[in-house]
């Protein structure tokens with residue numbers, strides 16, 4: 182589903198590459214954790230998958246897309262096949278919960294009838310039924326992340342990328358959010374989640390990709406966070 186072959190990403194103003202000679206594969210339907218210290222290359226990895234950056238060398242595939250070779254007009258299609266959630270939720274502050282989710286479908290031209298049906302269904306799926314009319318500032322952090330997940334999955338993408346989705350949440354809320362992401366994975370979506378939360382990684386026992394200084398230093402099929 183996701184494949185990188187000899188990928189190096191060297192930012193122009195940086196002395197060492199953000200990612201160096203990275204080769205890895207994540208199968209369709211897998212749940213993979215990206216771990217590693219700050220600056221080890223996790224966010225860069227996500228940016229390459231979304232074609233927000235192009236690698237200096239090497240090849241990136243997501244599904245049927247040869248990402249580094251994609252032409253500009255094909256990039257929106259790639260991005261429609263990938264949902265993304267972040268530590269800071271990134272909700273539209275002036276739109277209510279339902280409209281935040283609906284907007285994701287409006288911008289890709291879905292008909293109003295489809296949107297009317299899909300939005301309540303996905304809000305229910307992430308545990309937000311009854312909150313459709315709330316504004317983002319009327320939500321808890323956990324609820325905001327549920328909205329972000331709903332928005333990311335409403336178009337049923339093949340892949341969900343989560344960049345430290347529990348970074349702003351307390352441990353109990355973090356667990357609830359991981360449960361939601363796990364449910365999304367179990368219905369067939371490939372999930373890649375960057376995290377610094379050892380408890381989550383240890384509890385889930387899924388693939389662990391550990392980065393250090395832009396290099397892949399560990400690739401365990403059912404790993405734990407590690408020692409130390």
Ligand SMILES: Nc1ncnc2c1ncn2[C@@H]1O[C@H](COP(=O)(O)OP(=O)(O)OP(=O)(O)O)[C@@H](O)[C@H]1O
Nearest residue numbers: 192193194195199218219220221222223224225226
């Ligand atoms: N646009 C950029 N220009 C130059 N250097 C960059 C750029 N973006 C990232 N870097 C560098 O690339 C390296 C990897 O950064 P990246 O953001 O991928 O790390 P990370 O593992 O996601 O860190 P964190 O856990 O803090 O989110 C760092 O050394 C960073 O300074």
